[in-house]
Amino acid sequence: MNWYPFFKFLCMVFGHAVARVVVEGRENLPSEGPFLLVPNHQSVLDPIFVQISVPRNDIYTLTKSTQFGSALFRWILPRVHGVPVRRFRVDPQAVRVVLRRLEAGQGICIYAEGERTWDGALQPLRRGTIRVLLRAGVPVIPCGVSGSFDVWPRWSRRLRRATVRIRFGEPMEFGAHHDRQRREELLEGTMDAMRRALAELSEAPVGPEIPAPARVREASVGEGEGEWEGALDDMER
Secondary structure, eight states: OOOHHHHHHHHHHHHHHHEEEEEEOGGGSOSSSOEEEEEOOOOTTHHHHHHTTOSOSOEEEEEEGGGGOSHHHHHHHHHTTEEEEOTTSOOHHHHHHHHHHHHTTOEEEOOTTSSOOSSSSBOOOOHHHHHHHHHHOSOEEEEEEESHHHHSOTTOSSOOOEEEEEEEOOOBOOOOOOOHHHHHHHHHHHHHHHHHHHHHHHOOOBOOOOOGGGOOSOOSSOOOHHHHHHHHHHTTO
16 A cells, blocks of 8 residues: 555645645656755754655655654654665665665655754755765755744744745756766865755755864765765666
């Protein structure tokens, strides 16, 4: 049984109960074929607001593996197309799943900041996510999320009704770069382009960028320069 439409309906009811959801730019979403959806991350509710705004039912979202800890969520999350990923460490399996889903013509949603904001500002993007964009060679849809921080910020225990705006930007094309050195050459420029797009769409203040040598906890799809790139290189074999 395909549970996704059922849970999507429940999420739609819940999402519209806790917020006034406004969606812009749906025409920028591909009607078929693979794509990467890259939203900013303001609240634990973002996956609900984003996924009920996407017409297609074949989109999979990278979800931190700790959320699969209970038996209930181990049952629910795969049925809402959650893909477990270990944060703050290399996760070659998650990389393989992402690329294979894209090869099958499906959509993948990755929160490029790797975790929710504490203050509503756009955080530095994780280099691992940008490496996936550069390897995948599929349309990348930046998605600005605004207002969900007002509904349920990370530090709060209660919800407050507010307007949530989901803005899908125009597709960005970065090409499919199978050479590791070429990906590294394009990394910083691609990261800057994505960060500018997310800042414009979300209208969120931009937090300070962390200099590359000081990035200690870099992980979204996984970090660790050599090991991480090895996971991408394995896909070539």
